[in-house]
Amino acid sequence: MGGGALLAGAAAWTRTSAMGLPEAALMESPDMQPPLFPKSGPDYQPVVTLNGWTLPHRMNGNVKEFHLVAEPVEREMAPGMIAYLWGYNGQSPGPTLEAVEGDRVRIFVTNKLPEHTTVHWHGMILPSGMDGVTGLTQPGIPTGKTFVYEFDLVKSGTFMYHPHADEMTQMAMGMMGFFVIHPKDPALHRVDRDFVFLLNAYDIDPGSYVPRVMEMTDFNMWCWNSRVFPGISHLVAAKGDRVRVRVDNLTMTNHPIHMHGYDFEVTCTDGGWVRPEARWPEVSIDIPVGAMRAYEFDAIHPGDWAVHCHKSHHTMNAMGHDVPTFIGVDKTQLTEKIKRVQPEYMAMGNRGMADMGEMEMPLPDNTIPMMTGWGQFGPIEMGGMFSVVKVREGLSATDYADPGWYEHPAGTVAWEWTGALPAPASAKDAMTVVPPAGHAGHGTKG
Numbered sequence: 001m002g003g004g005a006l007l008a009g010a011a012a013w014t015r016t017s018a019m020g021l022p023e024a025a026l027m028e029s030p031d032m033q034p035p036l037f038p039k040s041g042p043d044y045q046p047v048v049t050l051n052g053w054t055l056p057h058r059m060n061g062n063v064k065e066f067h068l069v070a071e072p073v074e075r076e077m078a079p080g081m082i083a084y085l086w087g088y089n090g091q092s093p094g095p096t097l098e099a100v101e102g103d104r105v106r107i108f109v110t111n112k113l114p115e116h117t118t119v120h121w122h123g124m125i126l127p128s129g130m131d132g133v134t135g136l137t138q139p140g141i142p143t144g145k146t147f148v149y150e151f152d153l154v155k156s157g158t159f160m161y162h163p164h165a166d167e168m169t170q171m172a173m174g175m176m177g178f179f180v181i182h183p184k185d186p187a188l189h190r191v192d193r194d195f196v197f198l199l200n201a202y203d204i205d206p207g208s209y210v211p212r213v214m215e216m217t218d219f220n221m222w223c224w225n226s227r228v229f230p231g232i233s234h235l236v237a238a239k240g241d242r243v244r245v246r247v248d249n250l251t252m253t254n255h256p257i258h259m260h261g262y263d264f265e266v267t268c269t270d271g272g273w274v275r276p277e278a279r280w281p282e283v284s285i286d287i288p289v290g291a292m293r294a295y296e297f298d299a300i301h302p303g304d305w306a307v308h309c310h311k312s313h314h315t316m317n318a319m320g321h322d323v324p325t326f327i328g329v330d331k332t333q334l335t336e337k338i339k340r341v342q343p344e345y346m347a348m349g350n351r352g353m354a355d356m357g358e359m360e361m362p363l364p365d366n367t368i369p370m371m372t373g374w375g376q377f378g379p380i381e382m383g384g385m386f387s388v389v390k391v392r393e394g395l396s397a398t399d400y401a402d403p404g405w406y407e408h409p410a411g412t413v414a415w416e417w418t419g420a421l422p423a424p425a426s427a428k429d430a431m432t433v434v435p436p437a438g439h440a441g442h443g444t445k446g
């Protein structure tokens, strides 16, 4: 009897072994890939990863098998800038993993990095020995070796994966990804479009390619999925869609994500779904460090709606912070002197920094401007953590292509006043003086 059990076990092992490892799919494009609909098992609405993709799996008996390869990658952060990062299967972040509550998963992790690594499954309920903490729950996966993680997915929700091995270096180099577990009941928490992105940050000196991994606070590339505006995918939705946006934060500071045109409600954290009676309305949602927040809204207002981090320095690219403020300073004479030795010199900042948005200033190779990206009305003067939610009528359910800029109905765009301008050029010259509260009568300029 014991022999029989052993034989059955050996047979199962042989079958797995004969099939070899699942193929490790590779992604060469930084473009957003279409949703990967399930080919077997329970139905679900797959997510779309901004500038990313979902890793295909194979079924081996009742087990979903995935193969992640930790390796150095070249990631385009926006057209014109490549970063040398570490990631998985050709990109940073790694591919999104998607499965269903109740699935058993077997995840092969091959290490092609120059040092050992592990994978920690952030937020998931699993056996302690599958938790991926070097030294604590397993030895690090040595260079060139493959380890197997296998566990049951006992709850649905939004989770992430990242190394728990030399984390400071490996996460500063871009090793992270999403793990989405769909509810077993396809009707539960169902939405029409489901977008995911990770907040991450790098410190890459202008003209260079490799992040400075020792940086703790002063980053210059504030990214969604290792991309910066204008390189970040737009979030396209059909009018009437129920839309979910899942945002994970693996930077070292919080990010208040603000979306225009809508109010929305927080429906999920990495701890689980928020009960309907516990949800509250927001227009900005702060994403704490090491946490996930998902919000939902009904896309009933057509338009081009900005979505961005509300820390204004996080919507800038490659900027230095040690720059004095020049607002109101006349630099004409100084500029002439500097141009004698440096003809390309441009004075800036004496009217504010908006000139940077359209300035064609010479930059080091592999560097993108601090604020860039054009809309239908001119430069958008943003970089970093910024994208556009584009809500349009009549899109098909699987259409995520950029529909272009919004055609505003006549009379609905802010317009220039072309009538007479009254004389006062500043508030202090105004003719009407509003009296302080508690005083009767109204004054006029004396």
Ligand SMILES: [Cu+2]
Pocket: 222, 254, 255, 256, 309, 310, 311, 314, 385
């Ligand atoms: Cu931010």
